[in-house]
Amino acid sequence: MVAQSLFARTIPHGRQGCNRRSLLVKAVAAPPKPSKANNKLGERALGFVSKVQPKLLIDGKFVDAAGGETFTSVDPRNGNALLEIAMAKPKDVDRAVDAARKAFDEGPWPRMSGRERAGILFKLADLLEENAEELALLETLDNGKTYSQSSTVDIPETIYHFRYFAGFADKIEGATIPVGSAGVTGKGFTAYTLREPIGVVGQILPWNFPALMAAWKLAPALAVGCTVVLKVSQHTPMTGLRIAELALEAGLPPGVLNVLTGKGSDIGDAICNHPGIDKVAFTGSTKIGKIIGGTATGNLKPVTLELGGNSPVIVTDTADLEAAALGAHEALFFNAGQACECGARVFVDERVYDEFCARSIELAKGRKTGDPFDPDVKHGPMISEQQMDKVLELIESGKKQGAKLVAGGERLGEEGYFLQPTVFVDVQDDMDIARDEIFGPVQIIFKYKTLEEGLRRANDTNYGLASAVWTKDIETMQLASRTLKAGTVWVNTHHVLDAAVPFGGYKESGLGREHGKEVLEHYTQTKAVYIPLPKNNPWQIM
Known part of the structure; x- marks a missing residue:
């Protein structure tokens, strides 16, 4: 099982301060120098950087930020610059939301059958698997986590999440409900419910599990028919951009997924306040989560928050x-x-x-x-x-x-x-x-x-x-x-997580749940439909 293997693998049998010494404590001996083999692996990772689109994805195209600004993605191994990436601002949030809004209100994504959406998401999972080595190398280069972890945990789990929720795309169901009263009209009725996509979703990702958190957020939202404005962390933008590029290759229609890179202080507030966004989902610190939650709920937007812990x-x-x-x-x-x-x-x-x-x-x-x-x-x-x-x-x-x-x-x-x-x-x-x-x-x-x-x-x-x-x-x-x-x-274990099992916090660790059937409730809303029955119908409760 995925959950069991995840834990088993963890048990063994702007430019930010480039090359400057921490002022807090004196450093002890440096970590061991990488071997020639490891240098080759690192060089291979650097070679994949050129494949990353260092721009914003808006309406199916990679474009520069409206103001033309960029920031530097930094290698945490040494503080060296990796890539200059577009720095989104509130104007870019407007552009992304407009594209997502049009894709939801007029486009095919929420209107196509669940089977069709599932086919595109399964294709995306296949493309992620075909490019798994590249994604794992980029994840390690961008984040600093070990390649042994990114290649055996992070990227395989990312693929699994897309496949798991692709399977839900054609299983979003309502219910038929007996109506026990004819009401003021004197007629009998039958009633049923629909689970409909909530609309345009603003999603804000952390830097600690960039690819996996993208899957946690995107897979359920896309499966039910939402369109998305995704804000990736400025510290770790590369795998999110590559996943977006592969999503287009898989057949995701323009505007369904829009990706913004840049500072949370610049665009996070704009996402939460934007009238064109119907829901906000955030993973990050409790401090920032409280701000986002207050802003979003102040505009009556539903919000899910996966926040800090001191477990x-x-x-x-x-x-x-x-x-x-x-x-x-x-x-x-x-x-x-x-x-x-x-x-x-x-x-x-x-x-x-x-x-x-x-x-x-x-x-x-x-x-x-x-x-x-x-x-x-x-x-x-x-x-x-x-x-x-x-x-x-x-x-x-x-x-x-x-x-x-x-x-x-x-x-x-x-x-x-x-x-x-x-x-x-x-x-x-x-x-x-x-x-x-x-x-x-x-x-x-x-x-x-x-x-x-x-x-x-x-x-x-x-x-x-x-x-x-x-x-x-x-x-x-x-x-x-x-x-x-x-x-x-x-x-007698730890870190065992699975796409099928709800995950979320009590108290100040969050609102709502990731994973499983519960997360689908956060990206859908219920519509009740009443249909009158003919007066001569002897079955007045349907």
Whole structure:
């Protein structure tokens, strides 16, 4: 199964600060230099950059930004420029929305049969598969995640999501409803409902899983017949643009998908406020999500938000400690800790705390950090110097507030945005590193006396995206899964996600759900149709 293989693969058996040193801490030794083979893989990735259309996709054509401005996409391995890309502004939002609006109101996409839409989406999935190596190389180059991850997790899961929701395109159903009263007309009626596409959707993507998040957003929206204005992250624009180009090749009509590149501060607000957009979907930080949610709902637009997390991992005294330590390690350090559902806070029973900490320290110190094209590397660079410095600031605050730093905590080298895998122990609940979403390679370990205490402290957060419990006891599994206030609870695993299973947050971790049948409700709306029956019809309830 896709979900099982995803986690199994994660467990081993403007120019932004180009080449300038972080001012926060002194860097330690640089990560290992890439081998000749890895250099070849990196060079192959750079060769694919020329295939990326560095423009905006509007109404089926790649065009320059209205103002002619561009920004520089940066390689997080070294801070070097990768590509100059069109910088969208509010005028470009207007152009994209006009194209999407026309495609929805007048075009064939929402009017064609579900089978026809499915055929185009299946064709897109096939094209993604044919170009999977290129997409994985670009994803690693753009984001810094390891090629071993992008080639075995991110891109295969992207393809799977398009295929999964393509299968739903001809299965959007309404219902026939008995009408029990003739009403004021004195006539009998039959009634049925339609599930219709909601219209033009504005979708705003994060930078941590660029291709996969594009699939999460696009696949269900396109399957039901919506048209889309997609804003990709300025940090990671390349795979989104290539997916869009392949969508046109698959036969997506002009205007159905429009892609904007640029700063969220420039065009995010314009998307949320635009009267031509019927719904907004956003994945990103809780801080920005609150702004987007307030703006969109202020204009009575439906909004779905997949936001931040500070997800707890509960390790009980009955857990298999070797598996739990490795599982908690990957729960945090997967994708260099830049995942909203990562296991940021680990609560460990005091009876196994010392052994668990020892294992966790050993794993962190042994995690190879370096060039993401090296197959032995588990840990590439952070996305940007800004994000790296934010994490380093939180590490410094942890040390100042009394947490015990037992592994890592430093920048690696002066080139690129590499951080050592970091572990803090003896952490208190009121410390900044415990309260804030770090979004980096920093594992925080707490001690608890009783399970009830551990669960209570795990829930003491504004977030509620995901959680996990490690135990061999079935009663503990059941108690924890009901007590933990999170949209997902994993038992003896982590990061297991599937297109068929709803994913989303409690509390400040979001509104609505991705995946499964539930996400389709966010991109459709219900219409009720009443039809009068003839007076001489003896069957007055149909």
